[in-house]
Amino acid sequence: MEFITHLRSREEGQALVEYALILSLIAVVCIGALTLLGGNVNNILNQIAGAL
DSSP states (O other): OHHHHHHHHOOHHHHHHHHHHHHHHHHHHHHHHHHHHHHHHHHHHHHHHHHO
């Protein structure tokens, strides 16, 4: 029983999970931003190419 209470009091794994959640949230936001802005950037580059 003491072993289980010792494992529950450790926080190393908890910090690792928090870092993984933060990293995944940042990745999702970056993918969303690139998806939304990708079409606009493509249109602007096509307009520039057409003007040249």
